[in-house]
Amino acid sequence: MEIQAAVIYHKGEKFKIEPVTLDEPKAGEVLVKMAASGICLTDIHVQNQEYFFPLPAVLGHEGSGIVEKVGEGVSTVKPGDPVVLGYAYCGKCQACLSGAPFECERLILHSPRKPAIESAA
Numbered sequence: 001m002e003i004q005a006a007v008i009y010h011k012g013e014k015f016k017i018e019p020v021t022l023d024e025p026k027a028g029e030v031l032v033k034m035a036a037s038g039i040c041l042t043d044i045h046v047q048n049q050e051y052f053f054p055l056p057a058v059l060g061h062e063g064s065g066i067v068e069k070v071g072e073g074v075s076t077v078k079p080g081d082p083v084v085l086g087y088a089y090c091g092k093c094q095a096c097l098s099g100a101p102f103e104c105e106r107l108i109l110h111s112p113r114k115p116a117i118e119s120a121a
């Protein structure tokens, strides 16, 4: 399906809001119809490559919406559920166990790998 996304191709450039192709949810993934989303400081750090994250990338990892579809093995949410989205965290490292998942030691490992961007622009 085609969606609108905030895409960045090169270090330091402005985000481009453009159509991209989104695959159906794979195992462990959830498709959410977004009601609201935003760009946070973490995305700005990625924009400036102060946090390494392979480019090109679709940024904006926070928001809220309604679950539309779930991939194989997903049991914690179902279509129709309202959800709030945040960054991925492991739930097992010292930071997570101390109530600071925003400092997860495995944050990047749990983030999506280099996304395949098929720009329609």
Ligand SMILES: [Zn+2]
Binding pocket: 040, 041, 042, 043, 061, 062, 087
């Ligand atoms: Zn954030």
Ligand SMILES: [Zn+2]
Binding pocket: 089, 090, 091, 092, 093, 094, 095, 096, 097, 101, 103, 104, 105, 106, 107
């Ligand atoms: Zn963690």
